[in-house]
Amino acid sequence: MIELNDVHKSFGKVEVLKGITDSVQKGEVVCIIGPSGSGKSTILRCINGLESYDRGEISVEGLKVDRESPSIVNIRTQVSMVFQRFNLFPHRTVLENVVEGPLYVKKEPRAAAFERGRALLAQVGLAEKADAHPPQLSGGQQQRVAIARALAMQPKAILFDEPTSALDPELVGDVLGVMRKLADDGMTMVVVTHEMGFARDVADRVLFIDGGVIVEQGPAKALLNQPQHPRTQDFLRRVLHPL
Amino acid sequence: MKGFWHDAVEFFPILMNGVALTIVVTIGSLLLSTVLGLVWAMMRVSGIKALSMLSASLINVIRGIPIIVLLFYLYFVMPDLGVTLSALQAAILGLGIAYSAYQAENFRAGIEAIDKGQIEAAQSIGMGWWLTMRRVVLPQAVRIVLPPYGNVMIMMLKDSSQASTITVAELALQGKLIASSTFKNTSVFTLVALMYLTMSIPLILLVRHFEKRAGKR
Numbered sequence: 087m088i089e090l091n092d093v094h095k096s097f098g099k100v101e102v103l104k105g106i107t108d109s110v111q112k113g114e115v116v117c118i119i120g121p122s123g124s125g126k127s128t129i130l131r132c133i134n135g136l137e138s139y140d141r142g143e144i145s146v147e148g149l150k151v152d153r154e155s156p157s158i159v160n161i162r163t164q165v166s167m168v169f170q171r172f173n174l175f176p177h178r179t180v181l182e183n184v185v186e187g188p189l190y191v192k193k194e195p196r197a198a199a200f201e202r203g204r205a206l207l208a209q210v211g212l213a214e215k216a217d218a219h220p221p222q223l224s225g226g227q228q229q230r231v232a233i234a235r236a237l238a239m240q241p242k243a244i245l246f247d248e249p250t251s252a253l254d255p256e257l258v259g260d261v262l263g264v265m266r267k268l269a270d271d272g273m274t275m276v277v278v279t280h281e282m283g284f285a286r287d288v289a290d291r292v293l294f295i296d297g298g299v300i301v302e303q304g305p306a307k308a309l310l311n312q313p314q315h316p317r318t319q320d321f322l323r324r325v326l327h328p329l
Numbered sequence: 330m331k332g333f334w335h336d337a338v339e340f341f342p343i344l345m346n347g348v349a350l351t352i353v354v355t356i357g358s359l360l361l362s363t364v365l366g367l368v369w370a371m372m373r374v375s376g377i378k379a380l381s382m383l384s385a386s387l388i389n390v391i392r393g394i395p396i397i398v399l400l401f402y403l404y405f406v407m408p409d410l411g412v413t414l415s416a417l418q419a420a421i422l423g424l425g426i427a428y429s430a431y432q433a434e435n436f437r438a439g440i441e442a443i444d445k446g447q448i449e450a451a452q453s454i455g456m457g458w459w460l461t462m463r464r465v466v467l468p469q470a471v472r473i474v475l476p477p478y479g480n481v482m483i484m485m486l487k488d489s490s491q492a493s494t495i496t497v498a499e500l501a502l503q504g505k506l507i508a509s510s511t512f513k514n515t516s517v518f519t520l521v522a523l524m525y526l527t528m529s530i531p532l533i534l535l536v537r538h539f540e541k542r543a544g545k546r
Contacts, residue, residue: 134453135452136452136453159455159457162452162453162454162455163455166453166454167449167450167453169446169449169450169453171446173444173446173447173449173450174450175447175450175469177468177469186454187454187455190456190464191454191456191460192455235454236454239455
């Protein structure tokens with residue numbers, strides 16, 4: 087469904103992606119792990135055209151991702167994104183955040199959009215917060231609203247860019263719970279994360295990225311329990327046993 | 330003091346005619362400068378190099394010319410080029426253009442102060458440039474822009490007196506005309522000053538209100 091073929095990307099002189107090739111199947115949950123600065127987030131940002139890439143090709147359901155082309159809107163309405171820092175619209179209510187895309191991008195009828203928006207808020211456990219403004223919510227609540235906003239576009243896949251990294255530890259569970267339910271419902275997900283427990287339990291596949299290349303990839307449990315590459319072993323040792 | 334009150338009662342109605350014109354010039358040029366300023370600012374942040382450079386040079390040219398010269402140009406030179414403007418039209422146009430440069434820089438600062446994550450979130454749900462501006466950036470930028478905008482309103486109210494140089498009989502010119510025919514300089518110009526101050530005070534309070542509101546979030 088999402089195809090990356092030898093994708094290269096530089097910021098100035100620094101090459102952050104050095105030939106990424108992968109293929110995400112429909113319904114698959116893929117976690118991307120790796121040290122910071124390894125290019126994990128850049129991969130996600132290239133998939134929905136928030137960032138351009140220099141070489142290679144990315145396509146979503148056969149449609150080439152080109153952020154300069156009008157077709158990028160097509161891709162963005164099919165592939166939603168959830169950000170590390172939520173990026174909710176602070177001047178609109180929670181419900182308005184959720185229906186913004188359906189109303190103004192997809193031009194859905196108001197009543198239907200609002201009804202589905204409320205249903206989605208109920209799904210992420212925030213039905214009673216519909217009329218609050220995002221700054222009044224906790225980080226975990228905001229991120230769940232952001233997930234509802236992503237779902238409201240009825241996307242074929244959702245990209246998660248370190249969705250729990252900005253949260254207090256005790257709020258991480260709520261967000262991961264919502265994500266796990268999505269995965270169980272068959273949503274295609276690409277998740278950049280440091281939550282190894284989530285990756286092990288929920289992901290079908292894990293990619294370990296370091297220095298702009300996929301060092302190792304494979305079924306989640308196999309890769310996390312018996313990493314083959316020394317760099318993967320070293321990374322996992324340091325993440326799982328920081329002391 | 331008794332003389333002042335006597336003069337005040339006598340000159341007040343004439344000066345009120347000036348006040349009316351002052352308000353017309355101020356509101357007219359405020360609207361024009363807001364619209365032009367928005368256009369320049371949008372061009373600046375459009376991401377299209379040609380538009381952005383054109384707008385930057387326009388702003389610099391406008392900023393580099395004194396208002397009074399701009400007014401003279403519109404009122405005395407434009408007729409030579411076949412465009413005759415009334416004094417009032419020239420005043421509104423001149424002040425509007427002159428202040429559009431400051432408005433543009435203010436609007437641009439407000440737009441650029443919006444977190445980049447907001448724009449990315451808008452893009453990620455498929456919004457194009459204009460929709461992102463209209464639904465996400467501008468509504469948030471307004472809060473940031475309003476306090477300095479209020480200050481510009483106050484400055485424009487006072488600078489509308491420059492229209493007197495091209496014969497617009499607004500408050501300052503009315504005052505000058507009365508003073509030179511009655512020689513009651515003290516009474517007249519004290520009255521004129523008080524009338525400007527009276528008009529400024531609501532605006533000053535408005536700015537304070539904007540500042541309080543902007544500080545809330």
